[in-house]
Amino acid sequence: MKVNVERMTEADVEWVYEIETKVFANPWSKGAFSSDLKSDYAYPMVARVDDKVAGYACVYKAGDEIQIGNLAVAPDYHQRGIASKLLEQVIEFAKENHSKVVVLEVRQSNQAARRLYLKFGFKEAGKRKYYYRRPTEDALIMVKGVE
16 A cells, blocks of 8 residues: 655645544644645645545644644554654654654543654653543643654
8 A cells, every 4th residue: 555645735634634624533624624724834734545534634833843743544544654654754844844843642541542652752741631522531741753
């Protein structure tokens, strides 16, 4: 299976929103994704398999930091390396932009995502109390230094 990761386009927003509503209990709006496409500090990306959007990452540059605001993979593509491909591209983007760290929040109960981030060298750096809704849950802050 060939996975291509590239910058999100307006034509991708419908696909991305469909994945978002399947994966998250409190989904972002279509407008949020469209807004990222027009932002100077956002770099939204999609992972394509056979010209279909299989996953996406919403990435933000702030000074010497890259923030992953959202990363998701369509349920039909889970456990196929799509999230890993997206993370590889995010880390490459961080290197290209001379960033020092990549930061994200993850649900404390999301063991699969936490294992993936740990595999990529992220470390738990703190907690945001009551960060998530539906259900209310703390977020773990995870950080990876960029070489």
